[in-house]
Amino acid sequence: MEAAIRKDLLEEISVEITSAKHSGYAEKISKLIEQASREPHTGLALRSPEYLLEKINAGQAVIALTSSKELCGFCYIESWQHGRYIANSGLVVAPEYRGIGLAAIIKRKIFKLSSRLYPTALLFGLTTSEAVMKINTQLGYRPVSFSALTSDEQFWAGCKTCSFYDVLERTGRKNCLCTAMLYKPPIEKPGVS
Numbered sequence: 001m002e003a004a005i006r007k008d009l010l011e012e013i014s015v016e017i018t019s020a021k022h023s024g025y026a027e028k029i030s031k032l033i034e035q036a037s038r039e040p041h042t043g044l045a046l047r048s049p050e051y052l053l054e055k056i057n058a059g060q061a062v063i064a065l066t067s068s069k070e071l072c073g074f075c076y077i078e079s080w081q082h083g084r085y086i087a088n089s090g091l092v093v094a095p096e097y098r099g100i101g102l103a104a105i106i107k108r109k110i111f112k113l114s115s116r117l118y119p120t121a122l123l124f125g126l127t128t129s130e131a132v133m134k135i136n137t138q139l140g141y142r143p144v145s146f147s148a149l150t151s152d153e154q155f156w157a158g159c160k161t162c163s164f165y166d167v168l169e170r171t172g173r174k175n176c177l178c179t180a181m182l183y184k185p186p187i188e189k190p191g192v193s
């Protein structure tokens with residue numbers, strides 16, 4: 001399909017914060033993540049429909065749908081150490097909607113939602129994707145070492161379903177194929193509005 005025609009696709013797509021009305025998509029999103037995780041060089045942890053359903057119902061996710069309600073993309077919020085660290089995880093765009101700027105729109109929306117729900121949290125991400133590194137950089141994330149991320153065991157346990165987990169284990173969690181990126185919210189000075 002020609003690039004201009006593909007870009008027009010974006011006008012037909014709405015990117016929304018999820019609510020219970022999107023609960024019927026949990027299964028499809030889980031499958032989309034699973035399919036994407038099998039693509040070469042993609043480090044993507046699997047997520048069960050039940051887990052995604054919790055995020056969807058809690059309004060802690062963003063979904064992209066066509067005007068005919070076909071699923072095009074998704075991302076959700078995870079929080080660690082009592083909300084001190086936040087990750088925007090599970091970013092996925094269906095193959096037929098890639099390369100038109102949809103991931104950038106989804107990421108901007110979930111970034112804003114995360115900043116609203118957790119204004120003082122450190123936002124971090126782990127990614128093998130050059131596209132995601134570009135988007136994160138535009139949002140103000142910077143590359144960091146793995147030691148700058150959350151130490152919450154549950155977060156690292158989430159990497160177990162990634163196909164590169166053996167690398168993470170071998171390096172004692174110091175390195176993997178993913179690049180770690182961190183966004184620090186601006187510090188508000190007392191009395192300055």
Ligand SMILES: CC(C)(COP(=O)(O)OP(=O)(O)OC[C@H]1O[C@@H](n2cnc3c(N)ncnc32)[C@H](O)[C@@H]1OP(=O)(O)O)[C@@H](O)C(=O)NCCC(=O)NCCS
Pocket residue numbers: 036037039042043044090091092093094097098099100101102103104105126127128129130131132134135
């Ligand atoms: C990674 C993914 C979400 C990107 O989605 P997308 O909608 O195609 O990305 P966008 O069109 O918004 O592209 C964003 C930027 O990355 C660039 N980009 C897109 N695909 C790229 C690629 N394969 N390699 C390098 N750059 C790429 C775009 O040119 C754009 O850059 P720009 O701002 O300079 O124009 C999608 O390919 C995907 O779902 N992959 C499988 C799952 C995955 O890897 N998820 C990320 C887990 S962290």
